[in-house]
Amino acid sequence: MDKSQDALVLLRQIIRATDLHDKHLSRMTGLTMPQLLTMQTLRINGPLTIGMLAKEMNLAQATVTSILDRLERKNLVRRERSHTDKRKVLACPTDEGLELLKSAPATLQDTFIRQFEDMHDWEQSMIVAALEHVSHILGAHHLDAAPMLDIGALDRTNESGIPDYLKSEQNSLKN
Amino acid sequence: MDKSQDALVLLRQIIRATDLHDKHLSRMTGLTMPQLLTMQTLRINGPLTIGMLAKEMNLAQATVTSILDRLERKNLVRRERSHTDKRKVLACPTDEGLELLKSAPATLQDTFIRQFEDMHDWEQSMIVAALEHVSHILGAHHLDAAPMLDIGALDRTNESGIPDYLKSEQNSLKN
DNA sequence: TTCAGTATTTTGTAATGCAAAGCAATCTAT
DNA sequence: ATAGATTGCTTTGCATTACAAAATACTGAA
Numbered sequence: 001m002d003k004s005q006d007a008l009v010l011l012r013q014i015i016r017a018t019d020l021h022d023k024h025l026s027r028m029t030g031l032t033m034p035q036l037l038t039m040q041t042l043r044i045n046g047p048l049t050i051g052m053l054a055k056e057m058n059l060a061q062a063t064v065t066s067i068l069d070r071l072e073r074k075n076l077v078r079r080e081r082s083h084t085d086k087r088k089v090l091a092c093p094t095d096e097g098l099e100l101l102k103s104a105p106a107t108l109q110d111t112f113i114r115q116f117e118d119m120h121d122w123e124q125s126m127i128v129a130a131l132e133h134v135s136h137i138l139g140a141h142h143l144d145a146a147p148m149l150d151i152g153a154l155d156r157t158n159e160s161g162i163p164d165y166l167k168s169e170q171n172s173l174k175n
Numbered sequence: 176m177d178k179s180q181d182a183l184v185l186l187r188q189i190i191r192a193t194d195l196h197d198k199h200l201s202r203m204t205g206l207t208m209p210q211l212l213t214m215q216t217l218r219i220n221g222p223l224t225i226g227m228l229a230k231e232m233n234l235a236q237a238t239v240t241s242i243l244d245r246l247e248r249k250n251l252v253r254r255e256r257s258h259t260d261k262r263k264v265l266a267c268p269t270d271e272g273l274e275l276l277k278s279a280p281a282t283l284q285d286t287f288i289r290q291f292e293d294m295h296d297w298e299q300s301m302i303v304a305a306l307e308h309v310s311h312i313l314g315a316h317h318l319d320a321a322p323m324l325d326i327g328a329l330d331r332t333n334e335s336g337i338p339d340y341l342k343s344e345q346n347s348l349k350n
Numbered sequence: 351t352t353c354a355g356t357a358t359t360t361t362g363t364a365a366t367g368c369a370a371a372g373c374a375a376t377c378t379a380t
Numbered sequence: 381a382t383a384g385a386t387t388g389c390t391t392t393g394c395a396t397t398a399c400a401a402a403a404t405a406c407t408g409a410a
Contacts, residue, residue, distance in 0.1 A: 003291070003299040003300065003302075004287070004288045004292055004299070006303050007287075007291060007299075007302055008284055008287065009320050010307060010310050011189070012320035013313075013315040013320045014189075014306070014309055014310050014313060015189075015190055015193060016315060017310070017313040017314060017315030020233070032364095032398095033366095034366065034367090049388075049389090050389060051388060051389080058194075058195070058198070059366090059367070060368050061388080061390090062392095063367050063368065065390060066366075066367085066390095067365085085376075086374080086376090087374070087376070087387065087388045088387090088389085089388080089390095108313060109183055111313070112182075112183065112312055112313065113183070116312065117179055119308075123308070124178040124182075126301060127305040127309060128185065129301070129305075130302040130306065131182055133298070133302055134185075134306075135192070137286070137290045137291065138193070138283065138286070140189050140192030143187075143188045143191045143192060145184050145191055207367090207396065209398090210396090224357075224358090225357075225358060226358080234399090236358070236359090237358085237400080238398050238399065240360090242397080260357085261357095261405080261407085262358070262406045263356090263358085263406095264357075264358065
């Protein structure tokens with residue numbers, strides 16, 4: 001009958017699955033979730049200033065500073081001052097840090113991609129279309145998101161328009 | 176071309192949107208995210224023992240105890256010892272607690288349901304089918320999920336089978 | 351009664367998370 | 381040039397999470 005209930009339950013299942021996978025990864029790597037999120041964000045985006053990192057992760061700068069302190073102590077991240085603007089500090093993942101992520105158990109998106117690509121072309125299209133629909137309904141199509149499921153937050157708003165509880169500023173990318 | 180990348184980006188957008196909405200709700204209600212999650216869990220499930228609550232939220236019992244301490248101090252939750260088994264303590268949302276949730280801004284699922292029900296029947300079916308597919312791929316179809324998006328975690332594993340990083344015990348429901 | 355098991359709280363420690371204050375570098379307008 | 385505003389990060393102080401291990405309280409069975 002009520003397809004909207006069905007859809008909501010399925011969405012919750014999906015979100016929950018990624019959440020549980022995150023916690024699993026966290027245990028495997030010995031990092032806390034915020035630390036893991038930080039590493040993943042750096043892996044995807046490359047070196048970032050602390051401010052950009054904080055914006056990406058939707059956290060206060062002070063919070064990111066203390067997370068980086070611990071990651072640096074573990075030699076997973078290195079801080080490097082920008083040459084062009086010495087106020088800025090770049091957080092760079094170390095080789096050891098990247099290695100840790102690589103050695104982590106098969107990521108959820110690996111599983112997803114493998115099974116997704118086994119599907120018929122029309123099935124793939126149907127799923128993408130449906131997800132687009134849902135994303136639009138939730139006002140999520142504005143959000144800049146990396147193609148990875150593992151950890152639960154990249155940030156950034158683009159356009160105007162839809163739900164207003166996302167009002168971060170535009171970002172200028174230049175270190 | 177690469178539809179799997181598209182699908183992953185869309186999924187991340189969706190997950191991210193619910194996360195941002197959670198943080199928004201958190202600010203509006205003046206509760207932290209774990210506190211909000213606790214209240215929502217109680218709203219959905221009704222009074223629960225501390226142990227059940229912890230299992231639902233995928234947290235340690237000790238953690239839930241301290242969260243409840245603060246919610247109780249705010250008069251949003253009341254503790255009540257079970258009569259039949261005096262070891263057990265039931266966490267009951269107070270009227271004030273339920274009121275707080277009700278006065279919260281329009282929930283994400285309200286938006287979702289409203290727009291979803293405006294769609295054609297075949298579109299609804301397509302979306303549900305696609306979500307089922309995705310849920311299955313992620314091994315999420317086992318997860319017991321309430322039909323609500325607002326806050327990011329209800330727990331519980333059912334069957335055997337798929338991804339093994341969800342190994343909570345079976346739950347016996349009787350206070 | 352005694353004892354193993356169950357349910358919760360207490361204790362102790364580490365990590366988040368943030369606002370506000372502090373500092374250093376840069377920019378802007380004089 | 382240079383005072384004042386701004387930007388970018390860290391420090392400080394505080395409240396909250398989060399969890400393991402120990403302590404407490406109750407139950408049910410031998």
